[in-house]
Amino acid sequence: xxxxxxxxxxxxxxxxxxxxxxxxxxxxxxxxxxxxxxxxxxxxxxxxxxxxxxxxxxxxxxxxxxxxxxxxxxxxxxxxxxxxxxxxxxxxxxxxxxxxxxxxxxxxxxxxxxxxxxxxxxxxxxxxxxxxxxxxxxxxxxxxxxxxxxxxxxxxxxxxxxxxxxxxxxxxxxxxxxxxxxxxxxx
Amino acid sequence: xxxxxxxxxxxxxxxxxxxxxxxxxxxxxxxxxxxxxxxxxxxxxxxxxxxxxxxxxxxxxxxxxxxxxxxxxxxxxxxxxxxxxxxxxxxxxxxxxxxxxxxxxxxxxxxxxxxxxxxxxxxxxxxxxx
Numbered sequence: 261x262x263x264x265x266x267x268x269x270x271x272x273x274x275x276x277x278x279x280x281x282x283x284x285x286x287x288x289x290x291x292x293x294x295x296x297x298x299x300x301x302x303x304x305x306x307x308x309x310x311x312x313x314x315x316x317x318x319x320x321x322x323x324x325x326x327x328x329x330x331x332x333x334x335x336x337x338x339x340x341x342x343x344x345x346x347x348x349x350x351x352x353x354x355x356x357x358x359x360x361x362x363x364x365x366x367x368x369x370x371x372x373x374x375x376x377x378x379x380x381x382x383x384x385x386x387x388x389x390x391x392x393x394x395x396x397x398x399x400x401x402x403x404x405x406x407x408x409x410x411x412x413x414x415x416x417x418x419x420x421x422x423x424x425x426x427x428x429x430x431x432x433x434x435x436x437x438x439x440x441x442x443x444x445x446x447x
Numbered sequence: 448x449x450x451x452x453x454x455x456x457x458x459x460x461x462x463x464x465x466x467x468x469x470x471x472x473x474x475x476x477x478x479x480x481x482x483x484x485x486x487x488x489x490x491x492x493x494x495x496x497x498x499x500x501x502x503x504x505x506x507x508x509x510x511x512x513x514x515x516x517x518x519x520x521x522x523x524x525x526x527x528x529x530x531x532x533x534x535x536x537x538x539x540x541x542x543x544x545x546x547x548x549x550x551x552x553x554x555x556x557x558x559x560x561x562x563x564x565x566x567x568x569x570x571x572x573x574x575x576x577x
Contacts (some may be wrong), residue, residue, distance in 0.1 A: 350511075354498065354500075354504050354507075354508070354511075355500070357504050357505075357507065358500055358503040358504055361504075361505060362503070368569075371568065371569050372568075372569055375568050379556055379560070379565075379566065380555075380556045380557055383477075383556045384554060384555060384556055386507065387473050387474065387477060387510075387554055388551070388554070390470075390473060390511065390514060391470055394465075394466040394469050394470065394518050395466060398462045398463075398466050401462065402458075402459060402462060405454055405458060406454060406459075409454075415536045415537060415540065416456070416459060416536065418540070419459060419463070419536065419540055422540065422543075422544065423466075426547060
């Protein structure tokens, strides 16, 4: 007997459930103890959406590397859109940074109680989280310029995949450090 | 199609170089602001003052601005110079990867604080302030 569902059905189910449940993580802040809920929830949602979309972008590099028709164009628009959302999330992060470093804010609290959280984790993530913006735009721009003569397994498709991988890694560093910090001290 | 065949691999090298230089600009300004805050922070605040609420966000706005400006300016310059040449992409890819990882390592605060110094903690000095 034939299976009732295809591999594609399972993949779509996994992606939908993962997206829905991951998006619920920053939403917990709505019923949480944050003093700056709007900034915190929006930045958290932005971070979650961009990480999910960068996973999709990374998956789309595989057909691009194999030279599948239309894969480069597909990857390109996902990268433009994700880069735009990364820019929005950076702006929201700047907004959230105001109460973070303000008087009696988490920065001060952490410096007294657990300085390495601010001195190492925050000081690292605030810069690494900026890198996805140029990386994503670089990869999207290269796809726009070269997608018509992109050959399977070429050096150029490898460079685009490298940029997308670094894009994803840097987003995930920011995401993991950000979630880790909110576990210790809310803004 | 015809037009895209004329694209030069130098464009790719220009992109890799400008992305890395923009990233390094944020690292360099950050280290500068740690090494000499009295000199660096007023300049960084001035550079970041196009960002709304720059006065509350702090010198970080200047570091972001430095990264953005260096990235976009070097991209424009390199696109019109290096971008018109054919280059061998292999050394560029390897160089970019190594340089990118080197930046990630030097930016890890435990590394540069060990090379420079660790900041005084607020509750470890007589008088209470750091």
